[in-house]
Amino acid sequence: MSSQTPARATRRGRTRMTSAERREQLIVVARSLFAERGFDGTSVEEVAARAQVSKPVVYEHFGGKEGLYAVVVDREVTTLDNAIMAAIAVPATSYREVIERGTLALLDYIDASPDGFRIISRDSPVGSASGSFASILNDIVTRVEDLLAPPLIRRGYDATIAGVYSQALVGLVASAGLAWLDTRKPDKRRVAAELVNLAWNGLASIEHKPTLITDRGAVPGKRRHTNKLRPARTASKGATAAARKRAAKSSHASSEDDSGPVDRADGQD
Numbered sequence: 001m002s003s004q005t006p007a008r009a010t011r012r013g014r015t016r017m018t019s020a021e022r023r024e025q026l027i028v029v030a031r032s033l034f035a036e037r038g039f040d041g042t043s044v045e046e047v048a049a050r051a052q053v054s055k056p057v058v059y060e061h062f063g064g065k066e067g068l069y070a071v072v073v074d075r076e077v078t079t080l081d082n083a084i085m086a087a088i089a090v091p092a093t094s095y096r097e098v099i100e101r102g103t104l105a106l107l108d109y110i111d112a113s114p115d116g117f118r119i120i121s122r123d124s125p126v127g128s129a130s131g132s133f134a135s136i137l138n139d140i141v142t143r144v145e146d147l148l149a150p151p152l153i154r155r156g157y158d159a160t161i162a163g164v165y166s167q168a169l170v171g172l173v174a175s176a177g178l179a180w181l182d183t184r185k186p187d188k189r190r191v192a193a194e195l196v197n198l199a200w201n202g203l204a205s206i207e208h209k210p211t212l213i214t215d216r217g218a219v220p221g222k223r224r225h226t227n228k229l230r231p232a233r234t235a236s237k238g239a240t241a242a243a244r245k246r247a248a249k250s251s252h253a254s255s256e257d258d259s260g261p262v263d264r265a266d267g268q269d
Contacts, residue, residue: 020069022057022061025051026047026057026061026068027068027072027075028054029047029050029051029074030042030068030069031072031116032047032050032115033050034045034069034072034119035118035119036115036144037115038122039069042065042070043065044059044064044065047065047068067237072137072164073119073120073132074118075116076116076119077120077132077133077135078108079109079113079116080109080113080116080117080133080136081106081136081139083106083108084105084109084136085111085139085140085141085143086105087101087102087104087105088101088102088105088140088147089145094187095147095151096196096200097170099146099196099199100192100196101201102140102144102173103173103192103195103196104188104189104192106173106174106177107177107180107188107191108188110180110181111188117181119219120132120133120136121133121178133174137174137217141165141166141167141170142171144166144169144170145162145163145165145166148162149162150168153163156208157206157208165203165206169199170233171197172195172199173199175194176191176195194236222259239243
């Protein structure tokens with residue numbers, strides 16, 4: 001009988017693994033615990049117990065809880081970063097398509113890796129080499145700013161606002177993603193469509209020199225404008241149709257005089 005121990009032999013009810021296999025098992029186990037309890041609520045003892053190994057095995061592979069956590073975070077950050085960057089780097093026929101792809105990439109990751117997203121969006125990583133969820137968002141903001149700046153400049157807008165709009169767009173999607181993580185309602189593609197609708201139509205209607213209503217002051221002799229809702233007036237079908245026609249003409253004239261930064265004139269609708 002051979003004295004060598006088979007690689008897959010069992011001892012005391014535990015399957016023997018190679019060093020690489022054991023390391024991967026510990027990462028998977030820790031990922032689940034960190035997502036459930038957070039960094040502070042997870043202990044090396046719990047990781048070892050769930051993996052059915054001794055504490056020294058965890059220390060041998062990662063040096064401690066901080067090292068294990070950093071590896072888990074780095075893996076998730078890299079996965080999400082690669083997915084989003086790949087999505088927005090693909091040649092597109094419109095700026096709207098770029099926004100759609102980036103939005104869906106984030107929602108796809110949340111859908112496929114809810115535990116991973118909980119980890120990277122909840123805590124600041126300890127000793128992480130790749131950064132955090134915030135660092136991913138900053139990278140995306142930079143990419144989006146590069147995309148928005150050219151059409152803004154072509155349309156006569158202040159180029160410095162590209163950074164502001166980029167932060168707003170990325171923040172909009174990220175915040176909605178965090179909220180959607182637990183509810184998963186509406187469905188993913190509906191959420192993406194609604195977010196893109198809000199972002200895109202907001203960009204298409206921005207003013208060249210916006211001001212705050214509260215900064216405009218009251219005009220002497222005139223009533224101050226308010227946005228209070230007023231009772232709807234009853235109108236005949238003919239009057240309603242005429243009003244719609246006038247609104248359409250006004251909208252067309254306005255679009256010629258003050259086009260949005262990314263519109264059909266740029267071939268980007």
